[in-house]
Amino acid sequence: MDFSPQNPNYTFFPDNLNPMPDFQFQLSDFLMLDEDTYSAQSRASPEKGMAAATEYSGATSKNTSNMQKIQKWSGEKKSELGLRVAFRMKSETEVIDDGYKWRKYGKKSIKNSPNPRNYYKCSSGGCNVKKRIERDINDKSYVITTYEGVHNHDTPSMLYYNQMPHTAWTLQASPPPT
DNA sequence: CGCTTTTGACCTGCGC
DNA sequence: GCGCAGGTCAAAAGCG
Numbered sequence A: 001m002d003f004s005p006q007n008p009n010y011t012f013f014p015d016n017l018n019p020m021p022d023f024q025f026q027l028s029d030f031l032m033l034d035e036d037t038y039s040a041q042s043r044a045s046p047e048k049g050m051a052a053a054t055e056y057s058g059a060t061s062k063n064t065s066n067m068q069k070i071q072k073w074s075g076e077k078k079s080e081l082g083l084r085v086a087f088r089m090k091s092e093t094e095v096i097d098d099g100y101k102w103r104k105y106g107k108k109s110i111k112n113s114p115n116p117r118n119y120y121k122c123s124s125g126g127c128n129v130k131k132r133i134e135r136d137i138n139d140k141s142y143v144i145t146t147y148e149g150v151h152n153h154d155t156p157s158m159l160y161y162n163q164m165p166h167t168a169w170t171l172q173a174s175p176p177p178t
Numbered sequence B: 001c002g003c004t005t006t007t008g009a010c011c012t013g014c015g016c
Numbered sequence C: 001g002c003g004c005a006g007g008t009c010a011a012a013a014g015c016g
Helices: A039-044 A047-058 A064-074 A078-083 A166-172
Strands: A026-032 A084-090 A102-111 A116-122 A130-135 A140-146
Touching: none
Parallel strands: none
Antiparallel strands: A026 A084, A084 A140, A102 A116, A116 A130, A130 A140
């Protein structure tokens, strides 16, 4: 599968597997790992964005400033919850069916944004992966989804899971502590 | 009846 | 120490 930011027409689900024909789930333009550290890089250069992703997961950055930001952002929670990944994607609805079952546990209005941010936890027992969803401040047709942690169980719908970029980021994620 | 959503309160970290 | 902003909790309501 061609999962790369260089492919602007990358579609989350192949046409014949798209579970929601009305819902064209497209990875819009980048994978961002940190709002102020990496999204700008990703916008400017997808390659740098992916390099940043690698740096983030591997913690191999030699840039002190970035490392501090990484530590500030992920901090101790990295070992606790694992990788944090954010996507910005074009979507009519904020409810993204990514194959997992999510339970909403909070909603918060964010300063400098007219759009509330919604907080979800994976409702599977023992799995405390979180995600937060908010609309793009500048373009309301886009939704920003942030995943935090790595699921300790299979997707309820493995058929779709195998087609999803999850495989790309779980490969980079630190394995859960044994 | 059990699970999910809603929503205000509470907690925590950070900057001043 | 105080205030603000973001994140989480938990009781009540809603829903299938």
